[in-house]
Amino acid sequence: MSDQETIGFVGIGLMGHGMAKNIVEKGYPLTTIAHRNRVPLDDLLTRGATEAASPEDLARASSIIFLCLTGSPEVTSVIAALKPGLQSGSVIVDCSTSDPTVTERLAAELAQIGVHFADAPLSRTPAEAWAGTLDCMVGADKPVFDRIAPVIATWAGKTVHMGGVADGHRMKLLNNFISLGYAALYAEALSMAQKVGIPVATFDKVIRGGRMDCGFYQTFMGYALEGNREAHRFTLSNAYKDIRYLESMANAATVTTTMTSAVKNSFAVAMANGGAGPEDYVPHLADYIARANGINDT
DSSP states (O other), X not given: OOSSOOXXXXXXXXXXXXXXXXXXXXTOXXXXXXXXXXXXXXXXXXXXXXXXXXXXXXXXXXXXEEXXXXXXXXXXXXXXXXXXXXXXXXXXXXXXOOOHHHHHHHHHHHHTTTOEEEEOOEEXXXXXXXXXXXXXXXXXXXXXXXXXXXXXXXXXXXXXXXXXXXXXXXXXXXHHHHHHHHHHHHHHHHHHHHHTTOOHHHHHHHHTTSTTOOHHHHHHHHHHXXXXXXXXXXXXXXXXXXXHHHHHHXXXXXXXXXXXXXXXXXHHHHHHTTOOSTTOBGGGHHHHHHHHTTOSOO
């Protein structure tokens, strides 16, 4: 391996596009690849990135490869496609929200061919990805963390080394439990408010600026109050997937899941009633909970 890290990036979607933009603009050689949408790739090419013809070619060109995908099935599939081109001593960094048990298995498999693995899931939104101010929680051996941290710093404003491999993914599931729990609470509270005659705008006047206010509340209410469908672009389907991963982790740890299961069921209502589309985002949960309560709009 040379002293100059060469970066590969797979998954230049809502979050990955901004992350990759910051990597290349802050001086790292970047190789990436298109999936279905070439628009982010073409933008990155204008900024100095290189397009790979295949995942195998991307692996050959890269000493550190970032993955920003939907979940563990996609990560597993992409790693299989990368394998023929992977160099011994290279690092794969999974920034997806993945199942920790799969993360541990992939790390063990890659270690057999001399490839390091780290999990570095994200928090915040595509706006922060573009600005380079995401939060990141990393699971990696200390030498691997020290190696990848400068590249992560190109797109993260806050990075916490959680511990060993899969600890980042464990913490990410806990983080999402809290945020998605807020979403389930807000959605139900808004329905209840309307049922008892309190308008959304009046509800917001009480909460906003008080102790119950927070950044997540504000982006959630960007849709409920202002009708901005893109106030928080995190899909309902990804949220449902994350809560199912969390519930599985809790079950394996023999932890009661009273709250986890309640939150999961709120998102299951949305998924069962048409909320699985690519532009169905977490704040839209309010609509599905409202309809379940006989309210036609929020």
